[in-house]
Amino acid sequence: MKGRAAQLKRTAKEAAACTRCPLYRHATQTVFGEGPVGAAIMMVGEQPGDQEDRAGRPFVGPAGKVLDRALAAAGIDREKVYLTNAVKHFKNEPRGKKRLHKRPNRYETEVCKVWIDKEISLVRPQLILALGVTAAQSLTGRRTIVLSRERGRVLELPDGRRGMVATHPSAILRMPDEAARRAGFSTLVKDLRMAKQLSAS
Numbered sequence: 001m002k003g004r005a006a007q008l009k010r011t012a013k014e015a016a017a018c019t020r021c022p023l024y025r026h027a028t029q030t031v032f033g034e035g036p037v038g039a040a041i042m043m044v045g046e047q048p049g050d051q052e053d054r055a056g057r058p059f060v061g062p063a064g065k066v067l068d069r070a071l072a073a074a075g076i077d078r079e080k081v082y083l084t085n086a087v088k089h090f091k092n093e094p095r096g097k098k099r100l101h102k103r104p105n106r107y108e109t110e111v112c113k114v115w116i117d118k119e120i121s122l123v124r125p126q127l128i129l130a131l132g133v134t135a136a137q138s139l140t141g142r143r144t145i146v147l148s149r150e151r152g153r154v155l156e157l158p159d160g161r162r163g164m165v166a167t168h169p170s171a172i173l174r175m176p177d178e179a180a181r182r183a184g185f186s187t188l189v190k191d192l193r194m195a196k197q198l199s200a201s
């Protein structure tokens, strides 16, 4: 385990210097995953957002706060989960003083997959939960993912590991009204509970 943890640190250092796709040019830094080697659950989001880009840590912005609440409601300790993203640099478009999120394209997601593959091989989770469509596409290699059809069930990933798909917390924040956000949140909690159960079995 110690050897794998050291290797993960070295991999994070390598990723910090990554220039494999153009996204590094407009971001502050690489946001590598964080969490313990041997974590039972790995959660994979789309990409770092504005606050993650500045802090250099995944899921510390508004979506991360939603995830924290959902993890607490599902009885999952964030410290025991490995959290990462399909793409490690923040893709954005400057608009005045703001930087607007831009969804990574297929090329960027595919090129960045090398880092998730390394994270998976070193962390060796029992279950990988894709948060949102981009992460699900990256992990399954499938072009089309219909979240409403895939969520709530177990998927076999190409490497034989068990996977699941759930709504990305940022999609919950974008839902049009409070009732929709509440329903989206309880669905996420339900999926996290299922992930917890599966990762322990």
Ligand code: SF4
Pocket: 015, 018, 019, 020, 021, 022, 023, 024, 030, 087, 088, 089, 108, 111, 112, 115
């Ligand atoms: S997004 Fe991924 S592949 Fe592209 S430069 Fe950043 S770390 Fe490298």
